[in-house]
Amino acid sequence: MRRPQLAAALSFGAAALSGLIGLLAALLCLGNGPSAPPWHGELIPSLIPYIRFSARLDGLGAFFLMLVSLLGCAISIYSLDYTKAYLGRKNAGVLGAFFNALLLVTTLAVVADNIWLFLIAWELMALTAYCLVSFEHEQPETRQAGVLFFIMSHIDAGCIILGFLLLFQASGDFSFDSLRDVGAKMSAGKRDAAFVLFLLGFGIKAGVVPLHIWLPAAHPVAPSNVSALMSGVLIKTGIYGLTRVCFEFLGPPPLWWGVTVLAVGTVSAVLGVLYALMEHDLKRLLAYHSIENIGIILMGLGAALLFQFFGHPVLAAFSLVAGMYHTINHAAFKGLLFLGAGAVVHSTHTRNMEEMGGLAKRMPETAFYFLIGAVAISALPPLNGFVSEWLTYQALLQGFGASDSLWRLVFPLSGAMLALTGALAAACFVKAFGITFLAQPRSDAARNAREAAPSMRIGMALLTAACLLLGFFPTTFVRLLDPLTQQLTGQQISAQLSLNSGLVLASLSEKAGTVSTLGMVLMGLCLLPIPFALWLVLARKAKTRRGPTWDCGQRGLTPQMEYTATGFSKPIRMIFKALFRPRRDTQREYDFSPYFATNIRFESHIEEVFVKRLYRPLRISIVRVSRKIRALQAGSIHAYLLYIFITLLLLLIFAL
Amino acid sequence: MSLDPTSFIAQTVLLLLLSPLLSGFIKKAKARLQNRRGPPLWQTYFDLLKFLRKDMVISEHASWVFPLAPHLMFLTSLAAGLLVPMVTAQAPMGLFGGALALVGLLALGRFFLALGGLDPASAFGGMGSSREMTLSAIAEPAMMLAIFTLAISAGSTNLGQIVLASQQPGWKFLDPSHALAFIAMFIVLLAETGRLPVDNPATHLELTMIHEAMLLEYSGRYLALIEWGASIKQMVLMTLLANIFFPVGLAAKTSAATFGLGLLYLTAKLILLGGVVVVVETTNAKMRLFRVPDLLSVAFILAMLALVSTFLFR
Secondary structure, X not given: OOOHHHHHHHHHHHHHHHHHHHHHHHHHHHHOOOOOOOEEEEEEOOOOOOOOEEEEEOHHHHHHHHHHHHHHHHHHHHHHHHHHHHOOOOXXXXXXXXXXXXXXXXXXXXXXXXHHHHHHHHHHHHHHXXXXXXXXXXXXXXHHHHHHHHXXXXXXXXXXXXXXXXXXXXXXXXXXXXXXXXXXXXXXXXXXXXHHHXXXXXXXXXXXXXXXXXXXXXXXXXXXXXXXXXXXXXXXXXXXXXXXXXXXXXXXXXXXXXXXXXXXXXXXXXXXXXXXXXXXXXXXXXXXXXXXXXXXXHHHHHXXXXXXXXXXXXXXXXXXXXXXXXXXXXXXXXXXXXXXXXXXXXXXXXXXXXXXXXXXXXXXXXXXXXXXXXXXXXXXXXXXXXXXXHHHHHHHHHHHHOOOXXXXXXXXXXXXXXXXXXXXXXXXXXXXXXXXXXXXXOOHHHHOOOOOOHHHHHHHHHHHHHHHHHHHOHHHHHHHOHHHHHHHHOOOOHHHHXXXXXXXXXXXXXXXXXXXXXXXXXXXXXXXXXXXXXXXXXXXXXXEEEEOOOOOOOOOOOHHHOOOHHHHOXXXXXXXXXXXXOEEEEEEEEOOOOOOEEEEEEEEEOOOXXXXXXXXXXXXXXXXXXXXXXXXXXXXXXXXXHHHHHHHHHHHHHHO | OOOOHHHHHHHHHHHHHHHHHHHHHHHHHHHHHOOOOOOOOOHHHHHHHHHHHOOEEEEOOOOOOOOHHHHHHHXXXXXXXXXXXXXXXXXXXXXXXOHHHHHHHHHHHHHHHHHHHHOOOOHHHHHHHHHHHHHHHHHHHHHHHHHHHHHHHHOOOOHHHHHHHHOOOOOOOOOHHHHHHHHHHHXXXXXXXXOOOOOOXXXXXXXXXXXXXXXXXXXXXXXXXXXXXXXXXXXXXXXXXXXXXXXXXXXXXXXXXXXXXXXXXXXXXXHHHHHHHHHHHHHOOOOOHHHHHHHHHHHHHHHHHHHHHHHHOO
């Protein structure tokens, strides 16, 4: 006998509980301060030599555990009602099982203290995530995206295994302890090779340009709770790996590592947001924004690597704080936005923004949460996105004074690109929120949309609260990052970042720059009486009435006359047309003269430049080569005997 | 740096009262330069008073986002104004944020105004929102680079610190990097305040509107708040430009005498800068929308050169 409803409630309820426990554990560990020794232990006694299943909760691991657990908890609560849509149609219990498995292996990956355990968790993460992405495998789009995700995750696992083999060669042991600063024992060439392999491997997982192509394919087709988990947590494991390896294992970085990471981050940020602007699929748009935000995080990490090279550990710690702060911020607001998008898709049954509209009246609570997420991701004060981008700007600015080399010009340049990214993100979220939630509904589905179910709203409210808290109390939060910076750079800087008993966030010193998001809110509250007083004194008698929107004297506006998502981003498409190269097909049908068309069909399509120039040629050549190789496998037993003989011969020659 | 309630109130009052006058002055001066008589200097005040008293008609399609926009536009402009040193070298709320917070606050107001433009389901509003967000996105990197140039030479992003640093004896009037950054910022100012080569503040012609198109559905008190907010924003940006590039007359300490003197200097600087804006507006025609990015990339390149020249002439 099957009880899918019970299965879903049980699995997601348990996941929410374990998320809460994980959050408490992480907060306890981080709250103990940097001096407390990290928790360390064997998970399962292992009988096989070399392979130990040991875990450790140090500053870096605890920070990522906090992120995983926070999102795991909120998303699980959301899923309680969200999965009801699958009842009778799909097996919600399977979804719950894989969801729990994914949470477990992600947790294992960030607390693993041993190459083996890490790699096993890493591989299981890819497999469970693949199963979750392909949950709605009836659609061909989903299957395709799943396969692409599967291939890319295995390329990334391959790169990481090779990288760890290089490290193992130098250390001779699999525990993370023995790998600490193992870079010092390696030759420069091997060290660089390991760095490149890790950058590729973790870069694919994080979704940096140009390794990101799986991300905008896989995130939208997964169920929305899974998209939130993937975008909020899963891609962050790439950041975790890169931080762990670059700052703990590989030793002092040469100049080009930092420059590369900073450049990759900058390019990802700008291209991510530009492609996001071109989307009118709500979930794909959010997926592209993940690429953008990973780019911003990498800017912080790249700056930290550069400061390590220039010999400024305090500034390196500062940039690391900026990057890590953005990591958790992105988890909070992107998780929130995906949950909001999930609620919208749930009640309109479409991901196409051009068929939405008017939802702010029909789902006001969801609209409010989505708006908070949109303001946060656009890096607008006083929310959390602004705080971490402010820290990133400050880190980049201080980089200019940190050295005399010509390379310091990369700091302000990537700062300017960060400004472009932020402003484009704001444009994109005006579009995403405005077209989805405002104006008249553009379809019957949107007209009949209903507010999300209670547990979904609670899940979103939790992440909204996280966004607000992370935005208003930055100085409290950076104190939790002390164990992390102490572990990776040997510096604790939270005291230097806090002024006026924590109200004001400083950029290492009061003179270099200060900001206070809570102060801005207070300032706004102090100024709020002014418009209110104006109303009271002057306009109390004025009446307010509802009327039709100005329609130029025609009869009535229809939703067709509204601005569309595609129309909204048209100016940006025109300005950056060298990058987008939009393809347009227009077909006109007419009776007498082309000026009196009876029917016009218009189609516009943008293909990503990397898909066109990099991945398609690559795929074609791989197929071509494998066709050639297939000739070897002719099916004749004689030929196979010959191969065996030749191989044996070669091996003998080699052995001699 | 400290927080000072008296200067908080004083600067708020200054911003509220002087900004319509600045708008009126620019309008009047422009008219005189074009051989028109123009509206009286006080016309902006009369307009605001009239709007405030009028009844409001709100679109039946509008949601709860619609009333948020005017209030946030007004409040963020005022709050941004409190981060700028106006009559003394100290900004009243300078501790709560510097140049980056100022840019952020103005962006917050713009974000909600653009949403307010989309909300009533009119195509004009959507068009205005789309253009406004696009142009501000293109203007942002130039503005940031110009700010970076100043922040790097002053070693701080807080505007009060930048003013104090540029009052040091070593500061040369219009050295290459500051001059280039000033021109870049001036171009950004024209774009951000919707001035002529970019946007025409006096037009209601559908196809050329940018800022005005977003406001079409606002009336009465909400319109007054937006118009007032826009003129405060204009004053804030012009004060910013005047005071960080020409920091004369800004005393490090606040007293009645320095306040009066600072106010005089501020008025003179705003009249001068307003005059330049008027001349630019009168001698230039409005650009096609898709030529504006060219202008803004000129600003970006100038700001880049400004940055490189801090590097070279040190």
